[in-house]
Amino acid sequence: MNVVVCVKQIPDPAAPQSLDAENRLNRSGKLILDEADSYGVEVALRLVEAAGEGEVSLVSMGEATDVTGIRSALAMGAQRATVVADPLLKGADALTTAKVLAAVISRETPDLILAATESSDGYTGTLPVQLAQLLDLPALTFATSVVVEGDTVVVHRQTEAGYDEVAATLPAVVTVTAGVVEPRYATFKGIMAAKSRPVTVVSVADLGLDPRTLDPRQDIVAVETATTKSAGEKYVDDGEGAQRILAFLEQIKIVSGSAT
């Protein structure tokens, strides 16, 4: 059982965020492993452990000057990582990213490709399915549970009303939601082992991709300050909090005035 997990290093979502001079997310600060990706890494590790053989490898696209975030996924137990880093890829859209990751993955023959349903910085949420289409694989998306039975992967897929049990034969692409499993903490041994696990950095040329097929095809024409409502009254509760809320609900006519 060989599983590839798509991971991404992103600016810490807890830190203040801004746009750069080209109106794209400013990525110049410290990058961390997208927490959303840690769930896919954990699912992959458990599937390989259950199969009793195989390996978990990582693929990523982005700057490779600091791969601390990638190393943290290796510390969880992934065996190796491939990072595509190339100035040609600055401003790449999701389809371009999918083409690049597909080029890496098609050099191997994984049984399963895992990704988060979406990244926590761009929230685009189309890349895994674009990747599946480029590799001509089934995509089982929004999974809250993933099991492999023989040559079939079975997931619980979130729906508006509950969930569907969805199955496909391997190989396949599966996207997992946060909360599908509890990601393990890296052990000291894992952190030490991760230092010597291979992180291979490759370029667009290494992958044999034609740079002309990778040009961004969308423009940001403006960034505007949105009209948001300003904060209303803030009351520090000293025992009257519930009554004050009730008074507000009366004022906006959600509840009728005092009955007594």
Place this chain on the structure above:
Amino acid sequence: MSISNLWVVAEPSGTDVTSTSKELVSEARRLGATVTAVSWGAQGASIAQIVGAFGAQRLVDLGDLGAVLPASVVAATLASLLKDESPDAVLIPASNDGRDIAGRVSALLDTPVLTNVTGLRVVDGLETEHPVFGGTQTVVARLRAPGPGLIVVRAKSFVAEGTASGGAERVRVAPTPPSTRAATIRASHVEERTGPALEDAAVVVSGGRGLGDAASYGMVEELARLLNGAPGASRAIVDAGWVPYSHQVGQTGKTVKPDLYIACGISGATQHMVGMKGASNIVAINKDPDAPIFAISDFGVVGDVHTVLPALISALKSRS
């Protein structure tokens, strides 16, 4: 250049289509376009009437797709149709299936997708509005590529308005078999839910991590019931397994625009705020005076949900 021709992916839901699908058909008509809806399932006749009433001239009906996950078949068919007809754009609901369809069509036609769209502008072609940083800023984008733009639109970005027009012309199209192996739906599980639907409720009461434990969510449900509302949740407590995903409000959950939204123990992560900031009135209860949720609240109580909610519930009960 004006907009002359728009297609809308109209996602079936029983004998109806989803409310986001109706919003998109309405908006496409308001932009002055000839509107083609694309749908599937066994209810084509009924759906032709519905999309027609919201402004579509034509329904492309793929018919019953059986037990397969629809995205690969719908995308293969759309991609082959879009090679013959070239609408200005395809508007797609930001649902699970909608996002899957958009991703596949994008790869099949080698055309990018614009996602998380909450507004459209006609300025020499189509421009799209994308909220960023919790909705404090709006990025306006446009596609440079030739060919139909693929635009994935969030729920409740537009108002669904019926028109006096009749049903749409129903054109049955045999689905294009996808090259990809199918993913098959083996079974569907529906979670029981009472009271108004979350996305339609006039009052939504939501709980977050500040509730402390799953059992405390009972207070949220009780307050929602007393206000004839629906209970909602932040992603944090859905991920923690306290409540089902169908309760989730936010970027990856439902978008709600109720008259009143009460956020209980929710700090106000960007992920959550984009799903509820359109509420007419927002009340927040949170221990942390600096919680971002207070910045968009009409009335905020800095306090403990474990004291404020029981008092509010008992006060409402004593009135009824």
